[in-house]
Amino acid sequence: MAAAEFVLLVTAATFTFLLVTTRAQAQSVGASCQQRDMDALLAFKQGINSDPNGILASWRSDGHGHEEDCCRWRGVRCSNRTGHVVELRLGNTDLYDGYALVGEISDSLLSLEHLEYLDLSMNSLEGSSGRIPDLVPPHLGNLSKLQYLDISGTQRLFERLPRCSPCKLQELHLQLNNLTGVLPNSMGHLSSLVILDLSGNNITGHLPESIGNFTSLMSLDLSNNNFTGDVPYEIGVLTDLSSLNLGYNSFDGVITEKHFGFLSNLQSLYLSDTSLKIEISSEWQPPFRLQYADFGNSKLGPSFPVWLRWMVGVYYLDISGTGINDRIPHWFSSTFSNCSFLDLGRNQIFGDLPRDMEMMSVERLYLNSNNLTGRVPPLPQNLTLLDISVNSLSGPLPLNLGSSKLIELTLFSNRISGHIPRYICKCNELAILDLANNLFEGKFPSCNEMTMLTTLELSNNSLSGEIPTFLQHSTNLQFLDLAWNKLSGGLPTWVGNLVGLQFLRLRHNMFTGNIPLSITNLGCLQYLDIAENGMSGSLPSHMVNFTTMTGKSSTTGYHIPPLFCGDYSVPGSYQSVSLSTFMKGQELNYRSSSDILYIKMMSMDLSLNNLSGEIPEEIVTLDALLNLNLSGNRLRGNIPYQIGAMESLESLDLSRNELSGEIPASLSNLASLSALDLSYNNLTGRIPSGSQLVSLYSLNPYIYTGNFGLCGPPLVHNCTNNETSMQSNYLRRSDEGVEFFYLGLGCGFIMGIWLVFCTLLFTKQWRILINFILQYL
Numbered sequence: 147m148a149a150a151e152f153v154l155l156v157t158a159a160t161f162t163f164l165l166v167t168t169r170a171q172a173q174s175v176g177a178s179c180q181q182r183d184m185d186a187l188l189a190f191k192q193g194i195n196s197d198p199n200g201i202l203a204s205w206r207s208d209g210h211g212h213e214e215d216c217c218r219w220r221g222v223r224c225s226n227r228t229g230h231v232v233e234l235r236l237g238n239t240d241l242y243d244g245y246a247l248v249g250e251i252s253d254s255l256l257s258l259e260h261l262e263y264l265d266l267s268m269n270s271l272e273g274s275s276g277r278i279p280d281l282v283p284p285h286l287g288n289l290s291k292l293q294y295l296d297i298s299g300t301q302r303l304f305e306r307l308p309r310c311s312p313c314k315l316q317e318l319h320l321q322l323n324n325l326t327g328v329l330p331n332s333m334g335h336l337s338s339l340v341i342l343d344l345s346g347n348n349i350t351g352h353l354p355e356s357i358g359n360f361t362s363l364m365s366l367d368l369s370n371n372n373f374t375g376d377v378p379y380e381i382g383v384l385t386d387l388s389s390l391n392l393g394y395n396s397f398d399g400v401i402t403e404k405h406f407g408f409l410s411n412l413q414s415l416y417l418s419d420t421s422l423k424i425e426i427s428s429e430w431q432p433p434f435r436l437q438y439a440d441f442g443n444s445k446l447g448p449s450f451p452v453w454l455r456w457m458v459g460v461y462y463l464d465i466s467g468t469g470i471n472d473r474i475p476h477w478f479s480s481t482f483s484n485c486s487f488l489d490l491g492r493n494q495i496f497g498d499l500p501r502d503m504e505m506m507s508v509e510r511l512y513l514n515s516n517n518l519t520g521r522v523p524p525l526p527q528n529l530t531l532l533d534i535s536v537n538s539l540s541g542p543l544p545l546n547l548g549s550s551k552l553i554e555l556t557l558f559s560n561r562i563s564g565h566i567p568r569y570i571c572k573c574n575e576l577a578i579l580d581l582a583n584n585l586f587e588g589k590f591p592s593c594n595e596m597t598m599l600t601t602l603e604l605s606n607n608s609l610s611g612e613i614p615t616f617l618q619h620s621t622n623l624q625f626l627d628l629a630w631n632k633l634s635g636g637l638p639t640w641v642g643n644l645v646g647l648q649f650l651r652l653r654h655n656m657f658t659g660n661i662p663l664s665i666t667n668l669g670c671l672q673y674l675d676i677a678e679n680g681m682s683g684s685l686p687s688h689m690v691n692f693t694t695m696t697g698k699s700s701t702t703g704y705h706i707p708p709l710f711c712g713d714y715s716v717p718g719s720y721q722s723v724s725l726s727t728f729m730k731g732q733e734l735n736y737r738s739s740s741d742i743l744y745i746k747m748m749s750m751d752l753s754l755n756n757l758s759g760e761i762p763e764e765i766v767t768l769d770a771l772l773n774l775n776l777s778g779n780r781l782r783g784n785i786p787y788q789i790g791a792m793e794s795l796e797s798l799d800l801s802r803n804e805l806s807g808e809i810p811a812s813l814s815n816l817a818s819l820s821a822l823d824l825s826y827n828n829l830t831g832r833i834p835s836g837s838q839l840v841s842l843y844s845l846n847p848y849i850y851t852g853n854f855g856l857c858g859p860p861l862v863h864n865c866t867n868n869e870t871s872m873q874s875n876y877l878r879r880s881d882e883g884v885e886f887f888y889l890g891l892g893c894g895f896i897m898g899i900w901l902v903f904c905t906l907l908f909t910k911q912w913r914i915l916i917n918f919i920l921q922y923l
């Protein structure tokens with residue numbers, strides 16, 4: 147490859163990956179600057195079109211009292227002895243403001259021959275040509291004194307490589323530039339490099355063998371590119387290398403001990419998320435002792451890598467998703483005794499957990515999604531996070547868990563049985579407790595309080611007793627799931643104290659009594675499921691107080707709760723479960739743009755209880771709800787007249803109640819509706835028209851079953867004159883009126899009535915007007 151082109155572009159979004167050190171602006175002292183240097187700097191300034199922060203404001207030589215000595219200009223530093231410019235520090239450290247300098251780099255910089263330090267990072271200097279003027283590295287020959295070059299994130303191009311002579315460049319920071327192309331073998335000329343950072347670009351092709359020329363290299367970061375092929379063995383001769391990061395690339399060869407042959411100073415090794423297969427002899431004794439090691443999602447297995455036993459003192463070790471199908475070795479607890487972060491998740495590790503973990507220093511331990519069996523042993527004493535979800539662990543938890551510092555305890559989807567140990571009450575920093583899908587039984591221990599708790603996920607066990615009363619002090623609670631247990635008693639009034647609650651699922655227990663009025667205090671609530679219990683009494687009034695379910699701040703159905711509610715992360719147990727099982731007939735996308743899962747499902751399910759009384763008309767204010775299920779109760783009265791205002795609804799089930807009266811014509815306004823069930827009520831009159839309802843009926847012809855008073859298409863039962871409703875009459879006769887009526891719905895019921903009244907008045911539909919007056923006024 148004789149030529150290579152690097153395309154440097156960066157978006158502000160990638161700034162989050164950036165590690166920029168804040169550097170003090172250099173000040174000059176001593177000898178004043180050389181005319182030639184000043185001209186070069188002024189020419190550079192000429193190329194800058196935009197400088198919103200006034201970085202170059204001091205760069206003036208106009209004989210009107212402005213600084214004549216360029217050595218005193220901001221960002222410029224000269225040699226005390228010769229007056230030559232030796233440093234130029236124009237890196238943008240104020241990343242939240244976007245680019246500082248916009249424009250292009252003038253060729254004139256190449257005449258600053260004494261430059262040792264050049265930092266133009268995080269500016270936007272690609273200019274109209276989109277190319278760097280032969281600045282790096284081909285023409286570094288001109289800047290033969292340069293030791294430090296940082297043009298990371300400057301949106302630059304450079305090409306024609308390279309014919310430069312060896313130079314003094316020690317640090318080359320080109321991260322986050324969207325560089326494309328391949329690295330030429332001739333880059334070996336930059337043999338003085340100590341730090342090379344090309345991370346976060348789009349470099350393709352092989353890593354050239356001339357990497358072995360960088361004998362002074364201490365830090366090499368090629369992560370987040372698109373390198374392919376083998377890693378050259380030459381990397382193994384870089385004896386000074388202490389940090390090597392090849393992660394997040396498409397490397398796909400085999401790494402053997404030969405690659406690490408002489409890397410006796412290696413401390414950090416990142417090989418995660420590549421297709422590399424790491425095949426190292428079990429006999430091999432590495433020349434290094436790593437402190438940070440990340441192999442996540444590359445291939446290490448199937449055997450547990452024996453050479454890791456030499457990594458005594460490792461502080462961070464990630465071997466998750468590496469295809470290990472083996473037992474945990476007996477040396478695990480002693481070798482990794484000083485490790486703080488250990489991730490062995492997503493392998494096929496089988497057998498028991500070590501019994502001697504108590505003395506380990508580990509604080510965050512991931513063993514999730516393996517095939518571990520046996521009991522949970524006493525835990526390391528400083529453990530703050532444990533995730534052993536999705537294994538086959540059984541038996542009860544140890545009475546003494548071993549660590550009271552737990553912040554997150556995630557044990558879902560095992561076969562752990564017995565009582566939840568009282569020890570859990572000692573963990574007063576516990577924020578996330580996820581014990582779902584196990585065989586726990588008995589009452590939750592009666593702790594004094596757990597004020598840090600944000601997530602309590604106990605669903606699908608056999609727990610009994612009442613809702614633990616200590617929860618009334620857990621005002622940080624956002625997620626409470628007690629579904630599918632044998633809990634009983636009432637829903638306490640203090641549930642209204644949990645004002646941060648966003649997700650409340652009590653489904654399939656034996657709860658009785660009324661839904662407390664205080665529940666409408668829960669302004670953050672977006673998911674309420676009390677289905678399949680023995681709740682009685684009426685539906686809560688003041689539903690408009692469920693402010694998150696009212697789409698006040700939303701433009702889309704998937705709206706964002708009020709800011710103070712916070713965006714809670716969904717417990718792990720939900721990440722493997724299809725959330726659509728919670729809702730009828732719909733598949734929703736719960737994955738947000740980041741990797742964290744958020745539930746954005748606005749749902750109210752009170753089905754299969756003993757609720758009576760009428761459905762309050764106020765329920766139609768919950769216009770962010772995607773799912774409303776009130777089926778299988780004893781609700782009477784009419785379907786709320788303005789049901790069509792709940793415009794986000796995708797699923798509506800009012801079946802198996804004692805609802806009477808006509809189906810409101812506004813129902814046909816629910817354009818998002820994909821599942822509807824009104825069967826087994828006492829509804830009468832003509833079925834509203836509308837293509838939406840027609841297609842819903844063709845999907846499910848049982849929508850209206852069991853309502854003997856319904857008539858008209860799509861049913862075969864014709865409406866006789868006396869069954870023809872006032873409502874359907876005027877709706878069909880006055881299209882204009884319909885339109886105005888629904889416009890009015892958004893502004894409130896009274897306004898809507900007023901609009902219909904006026905419309906009828908002006909269109910002189912007297913008969914309907916009289917009917918209307920009789921009904922509403």
Ligand SMILES: *[C@@H]1O[C@H](CO)[C@@H](O)[C@H](O)[C@H]1NC(C)=O
Pocket residue numbers: 153155156157324326348
């Ligand atoms: C990276 O460069 C390619 C090719 O020039 C361009 O299509 C792409 O949009 C750039 N990506 C970013 C993030 O700037």
Ligand SMILES: *[C@@H]1O[C@H](CO)[C@@H](O)[C@H](O)[C@H]1NC(C)=O
Pocket residue numbers: 175176224225226
């Ligand atoms: C220049 O002189 C100042 C003191 O006058 C000193 O602090 C600084 O380190 C000197 N710089 C160089 C590059 O020698």
Ligand SMILES: *[C@@H]1O[C@H](CO)[C@@H](O)[C@H](O)[C@H]1NC(C)=O
Pocket residue numbers: 253254256257288
């Ligand atoms: C770079 O150096 C060459 C000679 O070594 C010279 O001809 C050329 O003008 C220099 N470039 C700049 C921009 O100063």
Ligand SMILES: *[C@@H]1O[C@H](CO)[C@@H](O)[C@H](O)[C@H]1NC(C)=O
Pocket residue numbers: 312331332333334335337356359
């Ligand atoms: C390695 O660097 C030396 C100078 O240190 C240079 O002469 C040689 O050409 C370089 N090799 C490669 C392959 O670039």
Ligand SMILES: *[C@@H]1O[C@H](CO)[C@@H](O)[C@H](O)[C@H]1NC(C)=O
Pocket residue numbers: 324326348
């Ligand atoms: C990387 O470059 C390739 C073309 O070489 C392009 O298809 C791809 O979109 C680029 N990726 C990014 C993240 O810019």
Ligand SMILES: *[C@@H]1O[C@H](CO)[C@@H](O)[C@H](O)[C@H]1NC(C)=O
Pocket residue numbers: 348350372396
């Ligand atoms: C990496 O390069 C290959 C072609 O060499 C391309 O198909 C792939 O999309 C690239 N991946 C990324 C993440 O840019």
Ligand SMILES: *[C@@H]1O[C@H](CO)[C@@H](O)[C@H](O)[C@H]1NC(C)=O
Pocket residue numbers: 504505506507508527528
């Ligand atoms: C646990 O933490 C304490 C306090 O930080 C420390 O003194 C102790 O050595 C740690 N225990 C272990 C086993 O690392």
Ligand SMILES: *[C@@H]1O[C@H](CO)[C@@H](O)[C@H](O)[C@H]1NC(C)=O
Pocket residue numbers: 494496517519
């Ligand atoms: C887990 O282990 C059991 C036997 O203990 C075996 O039957 C099963 O296939 C294993 N599952 C996986 C995914 O390895």
Ligand SMILES: *[C@@H]1O[C@H](CO)[C@@H](O)[C@H](O)[C@H]1NC(C)=O
Pocket residue numbers: 663664666667687688691
């Ligand atoms: C509804 O909210 C208002 C204020 O937001 C509050 O004053 C009122 O008590 C709440 N009503 C109920 C029943 O929660």
Ligand SMILES: *[C@@H]1O[C@H](CO)[C@@H](O)[C@H](O)[C@H]1NC(C)=O
Pocket residue numbers: 804806807828830
């Ligand atoms: C159905 O409604 C009619 C009046 O519309 C009423 O007479 C009848 O009792 C109701 N039947 C049931 C089962 O509620």
Ligand SMILES: *[C@@H]1O[C@H](CO)[C@@H](O)[C@H](O)[C@H]1NC(C)=O
Pocket residue numbers: 862863864
């Ligand atoms: C319903 O009315 C249509 C005409 O409007 C008629 O053809 C049909 O026979 C009637 N069906 C019944 C069951 O009375």
Ligand SMILES: *[C@@H]1O[C@H](CO)[C@@H](O)[C@H](O)[C@H]1NC(C)=O
Pocket residue numbers: 866868869
């Ligand atoms: C509707 O008309 C039918 C006969 O067509 C009659 O039997 C029935 O009583 C009438 N119903 C009402 C509520 O007037």
